[in-house]
Amino acid sequence: MSDAQVVVVVGGGIAGLAAAAFLSGAAGGPARARVTVLEASGRVGGKLWGGEVGGVRVDLGAESVLARRPEAVELARAVGLGGELEPPTTAKAAIWTRGALRPLPGGQVMGVPGDLEALAASGVLTDEGLERARHERSTEVGEDVAVGRYVADRLGQEVVDRLVEPLLGGVYAGRAEEISLRAAVPQLLSIARDGGSLVAGVHELASRPKVVGTPVFQGLRGGLGTLPGAVAAACVRAGVDLRTDAPVDELRRTPDGWRVVTGGEVLHADAVVLAVPAPAAARLLREDAPAAATELDAVEYAGMALVTLAFRRADLAEPPSGSGFLVPPVDGRQIKASTFSSNKWGWLERSAPDAFLLRTSLGRYREEEALGLPDEELVARSLADLREAIGLTARPYDTFVSRFSAGLPQYPVGHLDRVARVRAAAGRVGKLALCGAAYDGVGIPACIGSAAAAAAAVDRLLTPATGEGSTERTMGA
Template sequence: MQRSTNRVDTGTGHVVVIGGGIAGLAAAHRLLATGLRVTLVEATDRLGGKLMTGDIAGTQVDLGAESMLARRPEAVDLARAVGLGDRLQPPATATAAVWTRGELRPMPKGHVMGVPGDPAALGGVLSPEGLARIAQERDLTPTAVGDDVAVGAYVADRLGREVVDRLVEPLLGGVYAGDAYRLSMRAAVPQLFEVAREGGSLLDGVQRIQQQAAARRQTGPVFQGIDGGIGTLPEAVADAVRAGGGEILTGTPVLGLTRTTDGWDIRTDTRVITADGIVLATPAWSASTLLAAESPAASVELAGVEYASMALVTLAFRRSDVAATGALDGRSGFLVPPVDGRTIKASTFSTHKWQWVADAAPDLFVLRTSVGRYGEEDHLHREDTELVDVSLRDLAEATGLAAKPVDTEVTRWIGGLPQYPVGHLTRVARIRDEVAKLPALRVCGAVYDGVGIPACIASAHRAADEIAADLAGEIIATPTLVQGTRSEAGQ
């Protein structure tokens, strides 16, 4: 491959993005808008990472992430930029439940990731003893948090373990598949961390958060999906990258990185690609391996990042069978506290939650369960049929559903979600400090600034903008997003 000799002056520098998940794709998309030449390489034959659609009973559904936070702009803006604006669709219902103490109970309102501002909202979910423990909180002395603290430890100290076990755990588990007693409050729930640092009553602090949110109340939905599945976003971004002149290579594992006198050599299984800059958008273990020679300190830090694995069990029933049992109402699904000892940790009623699923399969009822969390991954070694059977047993106990599915699909996400233990953000700062010592190389993805789709895209934009600035020798203004080949009308 011929190397550009005028990369800074002409704006034709070549950047290689390693990793074809949504972060890598977003980075490639952003880099093209600055006038740089881009090659994206992905080790597998599929783009999108944990964003993936698949077939269930002849209907396309999400088999990975199914929604994106709309109150942050990055993901929605990217979807619009690549021609999916007309397909954005909020959930048809956001009414969820908690399966606890043997019953499906309405998810309490007025909380911040399970931490209440008003204990009265938790009746039925917590015991009378648990409610009484919360009532003592304003009389407690302030709890020191230092530079960071585990969410579960802090909330249990202020409000009692029952709040953590019945509400905080299942809600955080739905995002991180993690353990609330290990998860960093500073990284996972920064609003609560700021309240904790101020000292005083946690209940009063949550009420202040809610009042501030009400004062700046945004219109529009909190979450958005995409008609056809969130899993359609990666290919739309890939189409835009190709349309903008970018090259995408799948089935191309990167085996090593080497600094040269004027850039980088990227060694794949078939060739060496020369580049002026690199965006490393891979999981921590892969980034650790690739940086071992050029940044041993960053490599060691990345090697210390732990991951949780999980499985999604997607089930399709005849809608008439579900209706006949009266088993499911209009809820979007339910969460399951680990303390109750169930196998499934959540269930989403896709047909209720997403109108596009209901419209695409009017004779079917589609739902899915999730199994596995950090430290509880033995279930993932079961056969697919076992995971289906245990999901059906838990569903029957929770909802009374006795129907047999007409189709099933089990999707395993091994090493799916990085864990954010206490001190995680300090680790991330150390990684970025070490990586910044390398010329025109940056990292991005779920490891660094959040596991949600908007957070991954934001980290990709940060990496792309810093690389562009490095190659230009100056700070580059925020670029215009590259338009995709699909129009807003879906043409």
């Protein structure tokens, strides 16, 4: 790609930043383009966000990445944060259900049990629910099926209500009866199509040897919210023109590229990467890719709120143990989960030994009314549930509420087909790539992988078809 090639990346969340890093050489490898990033808000990072609560630096958005999918860890290392990677101190989680905290049973995959003895020992299910799970029924699946429907048919509704819903909901803030098995848990679809026992298949999957020395999750000392800043700084050093408070007002195809209008300024780009939520992408593509816009308009989002609470350890009768707990919606509580941050992250305990920080989450798909409540009410609801769940009676000395009104895209049955149609329609327009949580997975590694694929696609579009030194090979997309 010659020095004259210009790529505009719309969106400064982790996907947009990663795409800019891959194209500019900031993440390693040669520079492939001159890149401009346009972020509508006043900061980069999107749902990766850090700040102080009670004088302690914490994550106010996402706090960890799935380390056994490598993209996020590799990007952190590429921008100089390799030495800051740190796994959780404890991953001992519980489920608050049937009036008690019960251990999350081992040997499960996204709540689907692979060890019925561990499930029985956990006490998560009633005797009736456990008996139903022991009498697994066979069922056929086609190209796709909702996770909740499939698991309920095989193992009973209670497995879905008390295990699958809280675990899957923690990832998607969605509803198991609507989330696509093919999109969200494809390894279970493979088991389903083999025609054998689901429990046995999950047991085999959960028992596979793990990569030696590789933790399941990783965070960063100082919080995962430090990652966007490090990627942005690396991009700027690589020559990226990174702009905040720069919403894109208009995007139009031209004979030789794209016309991008931001704040009255007209930019000309050889190619564009759209790394924004589906509604924003739909708005920008309405004129030149109406078919893609129509599909993107149909992508729904779940809203949620995170409530961070800072306590003085001296005020706690006894700090809670473990990493936190999940809450099945069927139990009718206000909160959906709680993370005991000071237990989970050693760096946080070391940096603030006299404080104890935890957080709760409220809201999920079609249950976003909590987002409209005052901060004080969300704090009060969180404290009421925490008192009942873990006996917490202390009052926090500081609080912070993070709201994500369109936090997580939903992946219903047929989602992957919709994504394929969006990309096909965008491809017909030419010199355009899309990436982010709406397409290839909602996790941070998935978003970075999506960005790598978008950068590779742009590289192919703008590079003569020699195959020499492609971005795809450079980035492992």
